Amino acid sequence: MGSRYGGLKQTDAIGPHGEAIIDYSVYDTIRAGFGKVVFVIRKNFAGNFIRNFQTKLAGKIAVEFVFQELDKLPFQADIPVQRKKPLGTAHAVWVAHQVIDKPFAVINADDFYGKESFKIMAQYLTETVTKNPNYFAMIGYQLQNTLSGYGYVSRGICQIDKNDLLQSVVEKTHIEKKEGKIIAEENEQKEIFTGNEIVSMNFWGFSPALFPYLEEGLKDFMIRHPNDLESEFYLPSVVNRLINQRKVKVKVLKTPEKWFGITYKKDKKSAVSHIQNLIQQGIYPENLWNL
Numbered sequence: 316m317g318s319r320y321g322g323l324k325q326t327d328a329i330g331p332h333g334e335a336i337i338d339y340s341v342y343d344t345i346r347a348g349f350g351k352v353v354f355v356i357r358k359n360f361a362g363n364f365i366r367n368f369q370t371k372l373a374g375k376i377a378v379e380f381v382f383q384e385l386d387k388l389p390f391q392a393d394i395p396v397q398r399k400k401p402l403g404t405a406h407a408v409w410v411a412h413q414v415i416d417k418p419f420a421v422i423n424a425d426d427f428y429g430k431e432s433f434k435i436m437a438q439y440l441t442e443t444v445t446k447n448p449n450y451f452a453m454i455g456y457q458l459q460n461t462l463s464g465y466g467y468v469s470r471g472i473c474q475i476d477k478n479d480l481l482q483s484v485v486e487k488t489h490i491e492k493k494e495g496k497i498i499a500e501e502n503e504q505k506e507i508f509t510g511n512e513i514v515s516m517n518f519w520g521f522s523p524a525l526f527p528y529l530e531e532g533l534k535d536f537m538i539r540h541p542n543d544l545e546s547e548f549y550l551p552s553v554v555n556r557l558i559n560q561r562k563v564k565v566k567v568l569k570t571p572e573k574w575f576g577i578t579y580k581k582d583k584k585s586a587v588s589h590i591q592n593l594i595q596q597g598i599y600p601e602n603l604w605n606l
Contacts, residue, residue, distance in 0.1 A: 325424035326364065327577065329586045331594070332602045336577065336586065337424040340433075341372065342603055344420075347433035348441075351377040353414055355407045358382050371604045379414040383407045389530045392537045395544055402536075403547030404517060409529040418444040421519040421550070427589070428454065428518050429572025430598065436520050439568060444522050451554070451565045452520035453481060456574045458490075458497065459510030465579040467491040467500075471515035471551045472508075473567065481558060481565035484515050484551035513567065515551060516574055528557055 326335050341352055352372070356364055365380050372378050383401055385394045387410050401407065408421055418440040422428060432454050439452045455473060462468060467489045474482040487499040490508070497508040536548040557563040577586050593599050 326360075326367075327583065329577070329583060329590050330603060331591070332604075334590075334603045335424075336427050338371070338603055339427060339590070339599065340422055340424075341368075341376075342599065343428070343430040343433040345376050346430065347437040349376070349420070349433075349437060350417070351379065351414075353379045353381060353411045353419075355381055355383050355411055357401070358384060379411075381411045381414060383410050388533060388537070390534060390537075393541070395542050398544045400545060400547070402533075404550040405529055405532060405548045405553050408521075408550060409526065409533060412523070412526040412529070415526075416523055418448075418520065418522045421517065421521065423517045423576075425578075426516055426518075426574060426576040427586070428516070428574060429570065432518060432570040432572045435568050435570055436518065439566065440520050443566070444520060448522040448524040449563045451522070451525070451563050453515055453554075453565055453567050454518035454570050455513040455567045456516050456570070457510065458508055458512040458514045461514055461516060461574050461576075462490070462492050462497065463576075463578045463582055464492070464585075465581040468578050471517075473513045473515055475513060475567050479567045479569075481554070481567050483555050483558065486549055486551055516576075517550065519550065519554075520568075524563075525553075528553060528562070532556070 325337060328335060330338065344352060354364070354368065361380070361382070368378060383406065385398060385402065420436050420440065436452065436454060443450050444452070458470060458472070461470060468491065469486065469488040470490050471484040471486050473484050476482055487501060489501060490497065490499045497510050499506045499508065532553045533548060540546045554565060558565060575586055575589050577583055590599070594601050
């Protein structure tokens with residue numbers, strides 16, 4: 316919803332020909348060998364969004380559009396009429412279940428992950444997840460490389476074992492750099508980080524085996540939060556539960572890429588500069604879709 320950004324940051328232009336961050340992610344998706352892109356969107360901006368990407372991606376990759384609306388649930392539930400906030404990232408993935416029948420990756424539209432990250436994930440999905448549906452994956456980034464210079468951010472702090480298997484993800488919703496320190500403030504408590512911690516930026520790799528678990532989790536979430544206007548059903552919470560129950564293994568994949576995103580309006584200038592540098596290096600063409 317872009318409340319801190321002040322608008323729909325997922326479609327805000329950062330490239331020289333009006334490209335948004337999601338354009339670069341889709342471009343990287345195509346050259347990494349993925350076969351389809353599924354956009355999870357809301358109906359209130361669907362018209363222009365769908366026309367835009369249908370034009371850009373015609374003949375390049377198969378495309379599906381699904382809607383994350385509050386009434387999209389696997390069961391009957393009374394959602395408070397006052398609720399405006401979406402039900403969360405795990406719900407967003409679940410609404411796409413009818414159009415996904417192969418191993419797949421999940422990303423945020425307003426995060427830049429880098430072309431090598433998509434290649435690494437595609438290789439893992441092809442070589443491992445295809446054969447082992449309960450082997451999932453996550454691209455990990457260093458916390459210090461994922462902060463905004465203009466305010467707090469939410470990050471999933473990861474615990475990883477010696478085999479690079481994820482043990483847990485703890486969501487910290489208020490992390491920022493203050494006086495040379497990286498501090499998380501939750502419920503009037505402060506926690507200091509070194510910056511070397513591995514965090515989840517919601518770049519996941521799954522098989523369709525995830526969807527029944529999401530459905531089960533949605534039912535539990537709605538039972539526990541029947542009248543809540545703000546609580547969200549987060550994807551990391553589902554992954555944590557599955558790891559704890561030993562139903563899945565999640566490999567943390569290392570990437571040489573640096574993440575960047577746009578949480579605040581002032582982040583846009585830096586994002587534009589990053590993209591321009593990548594264009595100058597020849598990693599992306601100046602006109603991404605050459606329309």
